[in-house]
Amino acid sequence: MKIKAIEHIGIAVENAGQSSPFWNHLLGIKKTGHEVVEEQGVSTVIFDTGRGKIELLEALSEDSAIAKYITKKGAGIHHICLEVDDIETAITDLQSAGVNLIYDQPQVGAEGMLITFVHPRSAGGVLVELAQKPV
């Protein structure tokens, strides 16, 4: 397993339309995508610095993980995503080291990425997404 980059930072927002202007107009980071990921219960808006993306995450429903997160902790940074060369190897390597993963098979995330998450209890309170670019 090799970590290649910080792929993105996921930010839980109440309303992506209201949050976008800060990233887009005030900071001037280019908006490059807008996608609904039904499996994760989120609508995403993506801004790309060219070296790492900001992904705004708005809940699709009240039982979405993002809605629950905002209720519990408020809007803010939800997770970080690291790009891996090979998601299958990453899952095998981390599980054999006793790291707690949320999915033991790769799921399809935003932008067609193959993903899993390290549980925050295995990562010092940080929700770490691992993502392999679609082949």
Add this chain to the structure above:
Amino acid sequence: MKIKAIEHIGIAVENAGQSSPFWNHLLGIKKTGHEVVEEQGVSTVIFDTGRGKIELLEALSEDSAIAKYITKKGAGIHHICLEVDDIETAITDLQSAGVNLIYDQPQVGAEGMLITFVHPRSAGGVLVELAQKPV
């Protein structure tokens, strides 16, 4: 002002020695630095993916912002840092747009970076550090 990259993600930890092996040995991200930043009241350990760093932040004392953060919210992601081409321009541009900054003059952060922070109330609950590489 131009945002060039996600420079790093700052993670509040109780004990950097205990937290480092996850990033270093399990994920295999290379440790590239270890620095005390007295002005920010933190000891940092830096891991570099080559495209974005992970910066562990351990409080130097109980009145450090990191100690207060952990007491209030627990260990976890504390801030994100975006690299800017020119910190002075960034400060001027954002202040004139009504964005609330924590420092209106650049401070010296880890690795000699010239930094300020956008207050979370201006950034949807996210503490955003802006950093210019030392010239």
